[in-house]
Amino acid sequence: MGVVRQKQIIMLFFVVWAVSWLLVHLFFADVIFLRDFWSDTYGIVALIGGVFGLINVRACGGVKSLFGRPILFFSVGLLLETFGQIMYSAYLHIFGPEIPYPSIGDVGYFFGPVFYAAGIIYLWKIVRKLSHATKFELNALLVFFAVLSLASISWLYGNGYGALQSSRFELLLEIGYLLVGALYLALVFMLNFSSPELMAGIFGSSIRIISWALVVQYLSDYLFSIQFYQNTWQWAGIGDALYLVAYFLMILGVIRLRSVFEDTRAVVGIDGETKPFFNHSGFLKQRSVEV
Numbered sequence: 001m002g003v004v005r006q007k008q009i010i011m012l013f014f015v016v017w018a019v020s021w022l023l024v025h026l027f028f029a030d031v032i033f034l035r036d037f038w039s040d041t042y043g044i045v046a047l048i049g050g051v052f053g054l055i056n057v058r059a060c061g062g063v064k065s066l067f068g069r070p071i072l073f074f075s076v077g078l079l080l081e082t083f084g085q086i087m088y089s090a091y092l093h094i095f096g097p098e099i100p101y102p103s104i105g106d107v108g109y110f111f112g113p114v115f116y117a118a119g120i121i122y123l124w125k126i127v128r129k130l131s132h133a134t135k136f137e138l139n140a141l142l143v144f145f146a147v148l149s150l151a152s153i154s155w156l157y158g159n160g161y162g163a164l165q166s167s168r169f170e171l172l173l174e175i176g177y178l179l180v181g182a183l184y185l186a187l188v189f190m191l192n193f194s195s196p197e198l199m200a201g202i203f204g205s206s207i208r209i210i211s212w213a214l215v216v217q218y219l220s221d222y223l224f225s226i227q228f229y230q231n232t233w234q235w236a237g238i239g240d241a242l243y244l245v246a247y248f249l250m251i252l253g254v255i256r257l258r259s260v261f262e263d264t265r266a267v268v269g270i271d272g273e274t275k276p277f278f279n280h281s282g283f284l285k286q287r288s289v290e291v
Contacts, residue, residue, distance in 0.1 A: 003259050006052045014248045017042045021241055039235040042244050043085035049251030050079035056258040066126055067261040073119035074254050077112040084108025102173050116214060117184040120191060127194050145186040149179055174225055181218040188214050206256035213249035220246055
């Protein structure tokens with residue numbers, strides 16, 4: 001399946017769930033069944049995106065290829081998010097409103113962002129190969145990660161978490177969520193500033209889309225943590241809508257990565273002996289590098 005058809009399908013599904021979310025809130029806000037149904041089903045968007053991603057891994061040369069590896073990690077991340085939603089929906093219909101936390105669904109919700117972070121690391125490897133990027137500035141990454149982590153945890157405690165009697169495991173899990181989020185945000189922040197020449201080219205557009213997806217993902221996770229402990233989380237609320245947007249942007253970013261691969265395949269070559277260098281105007285120049 002080509003990238004054009006994938007974009008058409010994912011756009012259709014996103015529009016359907018986005019419009020239905022608006023309709024529910026405008027006309028059926030008090031109909032619990034519709035809110036639950038919407039919350040149970042919007043993960044289909046992430047599921048379709050994950051499947052498209054696996055198709056794109058093969059189209060980009062497989063799991064060992066330069067573009068295939070980050071696409072694989074992003075796709076598995078989407079599938080893990082889908083798993084988390086399915087498990088939580090199952091718990092909702094089995095146990096009712098009192099869903100156990102943590103539960104098996106948190107395996108998907110926790111490790112999905114971990115795979116996102118791994119995908120960013122492999123995108124960084126592409127940057128190193130396709131441009132004149134300097135060595136990864138580890139000190140700046142650590143500072144950004146530490147500041148964001150501390151700010152996130154402090155804000156969470158200031159908005160309801162610290163007042164609750166929670167188990168040590170719940171505490172560690174919530175901190176883990178925030179640390180993983182801070183990690184992928186720090187990674188994507190450094191990636192965006194690692195190579196101005198590359199970001200100005202056609203590859204930069206896919207990185208920016210994925211970056212926005214991760215920002216929205218982080219906001220979604222953070223909002224869930226606050227609203228869960230303040231007991232204000234609502235099914236099919238603004239939090240679920242943000243997750244839908246995050247999935248949609250991530251899928252577009254993955255599809256865009258395949259588009260970049262196909263646009264540059266003639267320059268890269270099947271054997272991988274040459275790689276494209278992206279100049280400021282977005283055109284390609286051949287540049288030999290070690291594979």
